[in-house]
Amino acid sequence: MNIEDIEKSMTRAKSGGTFNFFKTNYIGLDEEAYIFEITFPKECLNPFQTVQGGMIASALDEITSISVNILTKDKMLPSSTDIHVTFHRPAKAGLVTGKAKIIKLGRTVVSVEGKLFSSDNKLVASALHTAILTDTSTII
Numbered sequence: 001m002n003i004e005d006i007e008k009s010m011t012r013a014k015s016g017g018t019f020n021f022f023k024t025n026y027i028g029l030d031e032e033a034y035i036f037e038i039t040f041p042k043e044c045l046n047p048f049q050t051v052q053g054g055m056i057a058s059a060l061d062e063i064t065s066i067s068v069n070i071l072t073k074d075k076m077l078p079s080s081t082d083i084h085v086t087f088h089r090p091a092k093a094g095l096v097t098g099k100a101k102i103i104k105l106g107r108t109v110v111s112v113e114g115k116l117f118s119s120d121n122k123l124v125a126s127a128l129h130t131a132i133l134t135d136t137s138t139i140i
Contacts, residue, residue: 001029001070008074012136013066022059026066034067036098038116040091050090056116057085059098060127064112067100068131077139078110078131091116091124108133 010026013019027035044055061083068078096116103111114127 001073005073006070009066009069012069012074012077013062018058018062019066022062024062024066026070030099033099033101034063034070036063036066036100038063038096038098040093040096042093045093048090050092053085053087056087056091056125057083057127059096059116060085060114060125061129063098064100064114064127064129065131067102067112068105068110068133069136071102071105072133074136076110076133077136078112078129079134080129080131081109082130083127084129085125085127087125088123089118091118095119096124097121103128106133 023039025037027037038059040051040055044051046052065078068076096118098116100112100114103113110131110133112129114129116124118124
């Protein structure tokens with residue numbers, strides 16, 4: 001993986017609204033996990049003043065999907081068939097760290113594990129994301 005491939009994937013990711021909404025920032029690859037920073041704005045908060053679960057699921061979808069696109073050098077994007085999210089503790093507005101690890105990349109299906117960590121490095125949520133691979137050349 002080279003910087004040009006990563007930049008191509010980041011350009012594609014920036015064309016979507018969630019990347020910009022969460023101010024997603026790709027940090028790098030660490031021991032087979034793709035590392036990201038995500039910012040949950042106050043608009044993500046529920047009445048408990050913690051991040052709403054759907055927003056957490058969306059952030060996990062975002063980082064796992066971008067990771068697949070990076071790994072395939074912008075040739076494939078995942079089209080979700082299942083995202084199973086487990087919530088471990090509440091998240092607050094602000095910066096969190098996301099990690100995504102490709103479990104299995106097949107010819108047509110991908111499975112990815114995603115995790116979000118609080119600013120004090122505690123596990124907030126984890127996910128198993130399964131998706132059909134879509135060739136980016138077919139995307140308008």
